[in-house]
Amino acid sequence: MKERLFTRWHVMRVVRLAFAGFLFANAYETRQWIFVPMGLFFLLQAVFNWGCGIQGNCTVNLKKEHHE
Template structure:
């Protein structure tokens, strides 16, 4: 767990963290508390390094020709 939290920080993780903090701030300033849900989502992605990888969010489909 410690390795996940403190290693492999890159630009996208910093961006997600900054976006989460910005959404928390906006929720507090505007009193529109649904922004917190989105902030928690991006904070979770930043902390645990989850989300789409470098290949994007594509699904690998297998067709019948590949199986033969």
């Protein structure tokens, strides 16, 4: 669990975390509380690195194929 929280931070996780903060601030400022569950959703995705399915289907194959 500790490894999942503190390792493999990439740009998309940081973007999700920033977006969650924006949604929480917007919910507080405008008193539109529907933004809180949305912010919580993005916060959980950022903290636990969820969002690519159980098998990690978001990985990109970096092998170059040579077609001749």
